[in-house]
Amino acid sequence: MYRQGDILIVPMPEAAVPGGLRPQPRDARGRLVLAHGEATGHCHAIPGPGTLSRGFLHLPEGGRLVHEEHDAISLPKGWYRVVRQREYVPGSHRVVAD
């Protein structure tokens, strides 16, 4: 698994990926955006080929995870679960935004 700031990329077997996923569109710069930083406007993104659908990332050729403030991370080909960091709030929890 790989961590870039407040997101964690966890490899998963293809058999565990739910069916019926619809790929999300890429952003204006042609990237797969895994998470936006609400405070800074920066984002965790994959510029190369692949698909992202509701937190499941497929990189058939592998890829690079980039962010304006973090070093890039090379990802081997395969399926991943994208996990956003959260913070505990008594009674529930909320997502962290950096």
Add this chain to the structure above:
Amino acid sequence: MATLTWEQVTVATGHAEGAEEAVRQAYREAGLAEPERVLVLPSPLAGAVVAAWLTGGETVRAGLERAGLLRDGLGRGLGGLLTDGLGFDGLLTDGRRLGSLDPGRSVRDAVRTGPWERARAAAYARLGHAGWAQLWAETGGRLWPQAERLVSDLRRAIADRGAALDTALGTDTDLAAERFGESLRNVTLDAVLGQHDAPWLSAFDGLGGVDGLGGLKRVAERAGWWWPYERLAIITGRPIELHLDDLGRPHRADGPALSYADGFALHAWHGMPVPPEFGATMTVLTPERIRSEANTELRRAMLEHFGLDRYLAESGAQPVHSDETGVLWRIELPDDEPLAMVEVVNSTPEPDGTSRTYFLRVPPWVRRAREGVAWTFGLTEDDYRPQRET
């Protein structure tokens, strides 16, 4: 009058002309005779008290008079309006004279619910299930959370006033009908919400062929809550002030977030109802003041405002565990779950070479730093093994 969007109607403040005529129009559109009298009051509390007096039993009337609510508590607001040529001069200064007025049955269903249901049925027939769902999502569904917050805060505050009367007068009986808290709360359920009906009215805007809502829309643009009875309509004014934070929640540090012309007011901190003095204390917070706050909700707001990391630093907290993932801090809080936080360091240094440290609150059962960091990603301590971190 400037044209307000429905978003603006929901949170509009200040006096607006023409509410009475708009109410009369709503009666006509519902196929009813116009009310014989229209009573204009300054706040939903005033409206609820008068409605409770007019429709409640002897116990409610006697209690409201004993409490001086009709005479003194609302007198300031009522007095000015009642001598304003409305023909109610002196009426409400004496409950018995108010009693000579028979409002008749509530016509809320005929005036509000019926037209709304007909409009919705017409829109539904035209748009179908998916079309209606989409329309609602784009109109009322967006506005409803904010309106609902205001409505429920007002309802609770009005019921609280009644409950305070129960305490003061010793009327806290087993019989719900004899409790003011219950009486006033029930009366708020009979109100038409005026400006706070903006969400559902917005859904029908621009839909040709949906009619019968003109009066209701005009009232919503001009008034707060209102109570339609056969022979009498009670209209209440909009707030004189409403302060919101950048997320649209009632919020103000140096006074009430929501206030009406008769002094009825709600204090709120980022949407959370708070006591009147709360805002002022937030500017002079100390760890001691936070720790001594007995109300856990208020204490959480204080902690958030003060800053959890600053609280850790200034309260002399000791780290309980550290490993390569970070440091776990823990502070016991009286009558509440402990505050547990992990302090983590960003793996990628800032341009100046320093590494940014940040704190995340984790559940109180967390005992080790890795366990805490793993929890923030929904993983167990054993499963959290990043090969690479940046």
